[in-house]
Amino acid sequence: MKTKELLQKHLDSIVLQFGHHKGLSKDEAAYFYIGPPEEVAQGVWHFYNLANSITFICDGGLMQVDCNIAFRAQEVIEAVRQRTDLPFDTLAITHGHVDHCMGTYFYIEDTVKRGMPRPRVIGHKNLRWRIDKNKMLEAHRIGTDKKQFQVDFDQTDLFVYPDLEFEDRVDVTVGGEVFNIVFGHGHTEDTLWVYSPKRKVLCCGDLFQWTAANVGNPFKMQRFALENALALEEMAATGAEVLCPGHGPVIYGREEIKTCLLTAARYLHFIQDHVVACLNKGMLLEETVNSLQMPEELTNSKWLPPLYGHPVFIAKGIFKRYAGYYSGHPAELFPPDYADVGREVVNLAGGAAGVIERAGDLKAEGRLELACQLAEWLIEAEADNAEAWELYGLLFKERADTEFNMQARGAWNQAVRRAVANLERLSDKLEN
Numbered sequence: 237m238k239t240k241e242l243l244q245k246h247l248d249s250i251v252l253q254f255g256h257h258k259g260l261s262k263d264e265a266a267y268f269y270i271g272p273p274e275e276v277a278q279g280v281w282h283f284y285n286l287a288n289s290i291t292f293i294c295d296g297g298l299m300q301v302d303c304n305i306a307f308r309a310q311e312v313i314e315a316v317r318q319r320t321d322l323p324f325d326t327l328a329i330t331h332g333h334v335d336h337c338m339g340t341y342f343y344i345e346d347t348v349k350r351g352m353p354r355p356r357v358i359g360h361k362n363l364r365w366r367i368d369k370n371k372m373l374e375a376h377r378i379g380t381d382k383k384q385f386q387v388d389f390d391q392t393d394l395f396v397y398p399d400l401e402f403e404d405r406v407d408v409t410v411g412g413e414v415f416n417i418v419f420g421h422g423h424t425e426d427t428l429w430v431y432s433p434k435r436k437v438l439c440c441g442d443l444f445q446w447t448a449a450n451v452g453n454p455f456k457m458q459r460f461a462l463e464n465a466l467a468l469e470e471m472a473a474t475g476a477e478v479l480c481p482g483h484g485p486v487i488y489g490r491e492e493i494k495t496c497l498l499t500a501a502r503y504l505h506f507i508q509d510h511v512v513a514c515l516n517k518g519m520l521l522e523e524t525v526n527s528l529q530m531p532e533e534l535t536n537s538k539w540l541p542p543l544y545g546h547p548v549f550i551a552k553g554i555f556k557r558y559a560g561y562y563s564g565h566p567a568e569l570f571p572p573d574y575a576d577v578g579r580e581v582v583n584l585a586g587g588a589a590g591v592i593e594r595a596g597d598l599k600a601e602g603r604l605e606l607a608c609q610l611a612e613w614l615i616e617a618e619a620d621n622a623e624a625w626e627l628y629g630l631l632f633k634e635r636a637d638t639e640f641n642m643q644a645r646g647a648w649n650q651a652v653r654r655a656v657a658n659l660e661r662l663s664d665k666l667e668n
């Protein structure tokens with residue numbers, strides 16, 4: 237098979253990983269687990285989807301936590317409707333990421349079309365700001381989602397602003413039942429968590445989501461490790477007996493939940509403390525990241541596999557938060573054009589053949605990071621060199637094939653996509 241076809245076949249085999257976990261236990265599927273709805277406490281239904289949502293059946297109305305991604309909301313609402321006819325009274329949005337908030341419109345529609353009053357939408361005061369930011373960066377956001385998840389999400393923007401906004405904490409009642417709604421800074425600056433003291437059910441949104449925390453996401457704006465850890469500790473003190481996370485399976489049992497949340501907090505504190513110590517020693521970003529050694533107890537935690545978040549991303553996010561984006565290498569502050577660097581490297585190597593040979597040697601030694609760097613300089617230097625693109629595509633395909641972290645895989649697959657597009661461009665050029 238020709239290289240271009242091989243790379244295309246690789247791209248065609250990519251699936252949205254959510255719910256694709258055949259043969260894995262719930263715990264192993266972790267962040268990506270999607271299963272049948274669970275009645276987690278009497279009258280409390282947990283629905284699995286691209287992001288989870290929770291429906292509390294109260295006296296005369298429903299308390300809903302999160303409203304799914306738009307193109308999946310209808311199927312979740314239908315699943316709710318198989319269990320109750322009560323109208324949605326309150327929709328609490330844990331944060332303004334599209335997988336949690338974009339289906340809100342459909343929950344409102346479901347209630348209004350039954351001739352019932354429009355449900356109130358509760359969000360942190362920063363949710364409004366986040367929705368505006370999402371609208372401002374619509375094309376960027378859609379492109380980034382494709383890089384992260386590696387497939388197209390076909391949906392129209394349907395953001396709904398909250399009716400009730402709060403700053404630190406608000407208690408609301410639905411059918412006479414009290415729900416604590418608490419600001420949980422960290423995952424985003426508009427995150428809230430919901431606790432039902434009566435049913436001892438805690439809905440934590442993405443403050444915990446069965447992966448190393450998604451703090452320091454390489455594609456996304458600043459997030460907050462320390463605050464996320466503090467929110468986890470505050471939630472651990474609720475005494476919850478059921479934990480409904482933003483993604484991944486429900487966790488049952490007071491002690492199990494407390495251990496889970498405190499372990500997730502410790503994970504973040506460990507990296508936070510490492511980065512702070514490195515900054516105070518004047519260490520550079522790469523020194524800080526490369527000297528991070530996670531304790532085995534945290535690395536091996538079943539709750540925190542680096543499926544989405546990753547300790548390196550978390551460390552980079554913390555570093556950037558406190559010390560900016562400067563790498564500490566003065567030559568990079570006003571960086572030369574990447575293609576110029578590439579041309580100098582190719583010249584020093586005595587031409588493309590020398591770079592290709594060296595990249596091959598590095599690959600054979602298992603030093604894929606370095607091989608990829610050489611290939612990247614080469615394609616920048618010689619954009620019309622098909623052999624360079626083949627090398628580039630194959631190296632990143634190999635990394636994607638063995639990468640556990642979804643976001644890193646997204647970046648590697650983006651490189652494969654770029655290689656295929658350029659190989660196509662070059663073969664068209666030959667034919668013309």
Ligand SMILES: [Zn+2]
Pocket residue numbers: 287333335336442482483
């Ligand atoms: Zn989410």
